């Protein structure tokens with residue numbers, strides 16, 4: 001069956017202060033690598049024989065996830081190509097990245113709340129909005145689907161990217177995007193319609 005599997009990368013190192021990650025290039029933690037090894041063993045065999053290609057965000061945590069996913073014996077003879085796609089990078093939150101919520105409120109008074117009032121379209125300085133993210137991610141996925149019109153595509157990306165795509169496929173408003181669950185290393189199938 002044609003369709004796309006979306007896989008979020010594994011866990012990052014603990015971030016107890018909840019500093020904004022965004023599209024910073026932070027590698028998987030050892031626990032995150034183990035999550036993906038489990039996925040390579042338990043999930044990937046169901047794609048054997050029907051996986052056309054892997055399309056991954058070019059950030060390290062997704063690149064590494066994609067390459068661990070293809071370590072099983074079922075891919076040894078003819079591994080599917082892995083395409084690195086910058087348009088699947090995580091939401092760019094510009095000058096907010098690396099900061100805590102308290103630091104954002106201190107350095108950019110009022111902006112955090114302003115985003116809450118216009119969540120889909122608010123664009124922090126130097127960054128982008130969820131609507132912009134959704135457009136570029138959708139363009140990228142559609143482009144790769146046209147390149148591989150048959151077979152299953154495996155898309156390895158980030159919570160914000162996958163949520164924005166799933167919101168589109170489920171016709172949910174972007175205001176509700178954070179309600180879509182996206183645990184580390186989770187998998188979601190979107191059939192072709």
Ligand SMILES: O=C(O)[C@@H](CO)OP(=O)(O)O
Nearest residue numbers: 012021022090158159160
């Ligand atoms: O580690 C996380 O919680 C996030 C970073 O914002 O991961 P990602 O957005 O890359 O899915």
